[in-house]
Amino acid sequence: MARPHAPRGQGRARVIDAALELFAEHGVSGTSLQMIADHLGVTKAAVYYQFHAKEDIVLAVVESAFDEMRGTIADAEAAASADDATGVALAGLVDLIIGHRQVMASVSRDPELGRILESHEAFNSLTSRLGELLLGPVPDTRRRVAASVIGGLAHAAADPLLADIDDAVLREQLLHLGTLLLSSGSPTRTKATS
Amino acid sequence: MARPHAPRGQGRARVIDAALELFAEHGVSGTSLQMIADHLGVTKAAVYYQFHAKEDIVLAVVESAFDEMRGTIADAEAAASADDATGVALAGLVDLIIGHRQVMASVSRDPELGRILESHEAFNSLTSRLGELLLGPVPDTRRRVAASVIGGLAHAAADPLLADIDDAVLREQLLHLGTLLLSSGSPTRTKATS
């Protein structure tokens, strides 16, 4: 292809870093190519030299996090029991959230980012596999709600109010809360829910 | 002051309903006035007749939910003990989330919406008071993280995957999970945190 490779590829990496930061702060829809260019001190055309479309930037921003997620999910799916699988998936997800705070927060919150990812089958497959791992073999209502709240962990990790908490401590807290959510016994006297 | 539906006439209410739906689906930045107008089958100018600027629509969309939140917070602050205050605040927040799923999800996720609200002192005061109620008098790290994850409850309530769960059941589940998050005892049995 005519696409130039990225030798010491600083160009592409710099665009990705700037985009990541701006996407997290303004959302994908709220971030223009002009903003990215300004943030780097270059022109829009310089950005277009590295990426031919905004969507390509979006995909590049999430790529490394999703590569890691692929590995985690494969590990979890190879676990001996369903409970082990859930545990591995949760721990992997928390690690992912800690290691890619801004990306994971954007993925879980940004509607436009979600729509772009949904249009790529590889991402759909990953998220549905992760969903199945967290839900377990017999997803009842309680578990389904809990799994959905797990998405809130990414939100918390990117919360500016928690920016002072260091990674190891936050990781431990999120893992604790995630485990709690997934293992909470009987809520109250719940009736059958259809 | 009933506005479940605005069959005809009430132009403002119809705009607010359409905007609410589109904001939840595309985010504020991803929703143009043209999309709102198209959704209503009218022209942009008809929308501008009702609201002079996009920001006015945003504020109108969140207004009723925040009115309710004001009442809840006042109730909670009048509670006898700090624990009671937290309980009342959490229950009120869950009710708010159930009664205004789309608004609360947008408030907790949308960066542009957050920026608009932050520029209005009345909203800042409300959210910081709610934060203090959820954190309690002595906010340690565990409690701070948990309070942040509470924001994930709104996310779950608007999750399309949970759309089949009826309000009463979802309310019960969210209240249970929220209580669990705020009361989780010893975070770590594994190792000391630094």
Added chain:
DNA sequence: GTCTATAAAGGGATAGAC
């Protein structure tokens, strides 16, 4: 109260100079 028309600005994207 709703329309057409339009202004003014900004956004995505491309061509081509250097």
Added chain:
DNA sequence: GTCTATCCCTTTATAGAC
């Protein structure tokens, strides 16, 4: 590899006809 200049489209917002 980065720039200038430009195209085309969309967006916000206003003026004024009906």
